[in-house]
Amino acid sequence: MGVSTLSEWTGRIGELVIGATAKDGGTRSHSVTIGGEEDLPYIGIPPSGHRPLVAYELSDDPELWPAAATRFIGDRVHDTAEWVAHADREYQPDLIRLYLSSTRERNFSDISRIGETVESVLQATELPLIIEGSNDPAIDSAVFQKIGEAAEGERILLGTAEAGHYRSVAAAAMAYGHSVIAQSPIDINLAKQLNILLRETGLSPDRIAIDPYTGALGYGFEYSYSVMERIRYSALKGDSDLAMPMISSAIDSLVVKEVREADEGDACPTAVAWEIYAMLPATIAGASIVCVRHPLSIEPLKTAIAALWNGEPKGGM
Amino acid sequence: MALKPLEIYKLLPKKNCKECGDPTCLTFAMKLAGGKAKPEACPYLDENAKTILGASTRPPVRKIRIGVGERAVTIGEELVQFRHEKSFFHEPGIFMAVTDLMTPGAIQERVIFVRDEILTRVGTDLRLNGIAVRSVNGSPTAFTKAVEAVEAVADLPEVLMAGDPAVMEAGLSVCGNYRPLLHAATSSQYWEMCRLAKKYACPLAIRADSLDALAELSGLCSAEGIENLVLDLSSLSLSEQLNRSTAVRQHAVSRKTPALGHPVCIDTAVSGLPDAALIAGVTKFGSVLICDDLSSASRKALLVLRQNIYTDPQKPIQITPGLYRVGSPGKDAPVLLTVNFSLTFFTLQGYLEASRVPCFMLIVDTEGLSVLTAVASGKLQETLVRDAIAKYNLSAEVAHKRLIIPGYAAPLSGRIEDATGWKVLVGPRDAADISEFLEKEWKG
Amino acid sequence: MPTVTFLPSFRKTEVPKGSTILEAAQKAGFHMNVVCGGQGKCGKCSVMVRSGEIDFDREKYGDFYTDEEASQGFCLSCQTRINGDLRVLIPEGSLVQEQQILVDSPGVPLEINPAVWKYALTLSPPTLDDQSPDLTRLLWGIEKSGGPKEGSIYAPLEVIREIPKVLRESGWRITATVALVPGGYRMINVEKGDTTSHSYGAAVDLGTTTVVVYIRSLIDGSIVGTGSNYNRQISCGEDILSRVNYAKRGGLEKLQALAVESINAALTAASNSAGIDRDDVYEVVVAGNTIMTHILMGIDPAYMIEEPYVPVVRRYLTTAARRVGLVVGKNSGLFIFPAVSDFIGGDIIADILASGMAESNDISLLIDIGTNFEVVLGNRDWMFACAGAAGPALEGGEVLFGMRANPGAIEQVSLDLRTLKPSFRTIRNQRPRGLCGSGLIDLLAELLRSCIIDRTGRINTAIAHERIRQGRQVPEFVVAWKEETAIGKDIVITENDIKALIMSKASILAACQTLMNQAGIGREEIARIYFSGAFGNYINKDHAITIGLIPEIPVERVTTIGNGAIAGANIALLNRRKKRVIDEIARKIAYIELNADPTFMDEYTGSCFLPHTDLSLFPGVEKMLDQCRILREQS
């Protein structure tokens, strides 16, 4: 009778490429492709599409970063490029996601510094990059222009477009050949709406990654989990406005009560567990990129993803 | 296959005789569609309607109980493949393993841990569920001893893990009356395991190399009279585990392969990646999860993940409206207004605690809607705020009249000021920015 | 008594000194706009006193008028007392605008089949040979002239008491009136002479703010008079909830009396305008929302607004009209439309009846829009209904330059896709003062078509155009420059206004979708959409579809039925067979509580998009928008 998974899907998740090598006019050592799935996550042996990736998140303003993450890195956090280089070397994430948190400071205006930071980070690593800009309509346009320009040719993934402000991100991405993270607050309809809005600005669908917003484990994670499942399900059912790969980051993982109040010796494992127990399920729900802030979360997460992906047993997590 | 009310209505006799307890056949159809009534309540169904309605209301995954008493675990009875379709009903039981190579002291330490350890979150006690006893030694007496050690300190549900029926029977001689799960029958000894399952009226796990073989074995066991089966899908390969559990759920809910309409068991030690296997098990259809020792961090995260995945997705979890304190706020402490959607509440509470500014949180009843949707749907209104200020006697708690509202509620600021007479400060949209906000706007 | 002459019609009336101008105007049969119920709060009842002695506190109500207006004699008619003969001009804006009322149901031809008959009889006087009693004589007479069988007519004692005198004094030429009531035939009146031409019935819409009465001839169905009045309960609270609370605090009797008074006043106005005697009104049919009809019957409505929201009665009620205090013919009957739930009241049942959807095999969707909305989906076999709050935006509330459909309101707008220049039409062609509901819907559709707003309603400020600008808080679009307006200010629509409109339209579309999902019905299966309520009358149906207020179906299948409550009441009055239909409707409807429906919130967010997140639900709109986009890109 041949019992196996049932798939009556008609849709396919689009592919999104991040990073450009010298051949494509960039300076990355390699590019990565996400998406391309034709079935539920990890289903099929081997599964369709591309393996989910792990991004390491860091910030140009360590003051605004969770202590649980910076503590581990030490003084390097004050030099963004050094932080990036160190993380690349020591923890080998698939991607680096840089938050230009300094733009969130009050009355921020030092646009040129943004350009310098981006350039120094491009120097410090050859990994494909995700870069997060500002969140203030007054400066968005200038900031995204600057990031776009500084990373021209590198095919970065640029964040974040939201329903309230998406035009400047989209414009910068289109002008300099980047892709866009489209973030909506835990709702399949809102995710779809934003994709339609972006499409109507002229941004091509293969330049969009959906970020359905991810609550931390125990703090609404289940809503995000289900929204991701629904998005993937609808996409496979043929809804092309949702057929983009997803990126998930439970950005609050390291500041939730459980992690903040863990006993001294347990602090580090709890931080890692809180990230892994949200991000691995996120890949199972359909995320193509999952993000962590604790460097020790990277390796076990990559191992687990690999095991779910190609079925090879690999010990020690 | 969920039928729509109108489709069901078309199957009903349309007599509107009220004998089902509903005023019309259509309202009865709505209840049936929502699972809130049983088809038998209508005495006039024809055979065709009975078959269609009967089949669509019986749960496609069999319900099974393991253990007895207060801590007994109910699993199965699931209806859907995705939690958003309705809900997952019965949380998987998590069983911590002991072996018959361990000393009774070591066994009991673990059992007592499972018995006593509680993690309390959102007003619910989260705990591990039971003990799995592995036969490693191979001798019936060693197994008996191990089971005795377990029984000596707790009445927890058990999984007896022994491939040799003789060893299994030795274990059952100790705890056979307490409905342990027998793990596991295979094609080479299933009839003996079935005999034991029948004799002790216990649920039985079955194991085979492929899903086809498993479905066949399930049929054989049914033929032996054992219906309370659990399908063991443990695998060296996590990919295989996930693919198989998905296939089993799909075949069960689509009723394509009724022989697979049973709960799933996963021994997460098998893959060598216990955390990943547990995560895959909790999210994708595991009902019995067996693990060896778990770190405290993993255990907490696992219990919370399980709680998250098994909450009813259609019910936004709500916090009781009221006045909450962060730290010990004084008369001049800030008051922050927000909604009673638990995610919003906990996130804000977390950031407030981190900010170390003692303050009050005024939680109003938006029926669990987030700020964004509560504003959009008109649930969050100035009158709600006004009434809450009066109800929780805010004026007696603080000596000022300044209220911080969420950034997304900014459109209401004027109206809240008018209705309450309080001065409104519009806070940040993102709870993460609250600390900075308090620093600059409140103190400054 | 002072005489008040109303201009421009020169209609005159006499009232005691000290009465208000409002009272005089109502007595003269004008349907004044009394939104606040005559409390001096709304300013809608303004009149211009041309000459004569009045008492009006200019100080207290100074806010309502500019000095110029005050010098022209403007005052609040409800707060102005009459001291002597007056000449008063009533501006059109102060009159309730006559609504287009359909008295036929669009789907079903109107039949005249009333429940009351009059028989003019010439009876032979009794003799020693013919000693049958008066009543028998009368009943035989009825049977002989084609009426019901003698034995099947019940004559109540009050009527019997009249018989001997009437028969003899009239010389045995009398008219008997027989009504069909739930118990059978009932003789309700005997009069001298032939009065068969005087047979009337009254249809009443008992609304929360207004009461409307139609008097119809029960012989040929013609409309002989109409009247309306504000609901005097307004003095006990403006909205329905405050009325219920008032009833809870022991005010039920007062509310009931006020409801009766309001209907009586409207009846007076209607019978005066018809020039008929109210005693010749033999049946009164009332449609009203659940709370109103419960109060009219003196039934405590308190429990209906608490979970699980059950009405006390879910079938129609009949009684003698005089028993509740209505001043009509002595034994005339009162028929009250049934209610299904707190929100689905007799007014909605009347809508359904008027639409004819309950008698058709085709599936229809009926939408009644006000501050609250009700949606009904179904056909002759089954029916789902739900209700919800749409917010005031669609009626012009909570919108910066929103206003009711009064003179000066922009009621139609279109934009030139190339120049983005608006052209508009205002009510009574006055200089614009604001935008009313239909104008707002037009504007929303046009802003979308011209790509000035995106599908979430955000204004694209990147477009360089003088009409698109940053307002005080949010971006806005200028509809009319201040030089063109009557208010000396630019009339704009802000992004917040647009959001409020989208939320309102979304709740209605989401309600439609939820019912359709429950029933498993796609939009292709909907044969008709009916709009009822004043709102539906003026709206551009194409635009209603463009913005996703209603599901997309071919626009010619969208019909407006105006005030469905009064239409339904008229139909039931004229055709007694419809009363059975009414009862069936009430029993058939399955009420869906939107808040308890897990899919509603999802549908709502999906609908907070123009026209809807699922673009495939609006294929025609999408095609049109694509073309507009191309046009815009070219210019």
Ligand code: SF4
């Ligand atoms: S008992 Fe059956 S026939 Fe009677 S009303 Fe209920 S569903 Fe209809």
Ligand code: FES
């Ligand atoms: S002011 Fe409202 S009716 Fe006169």
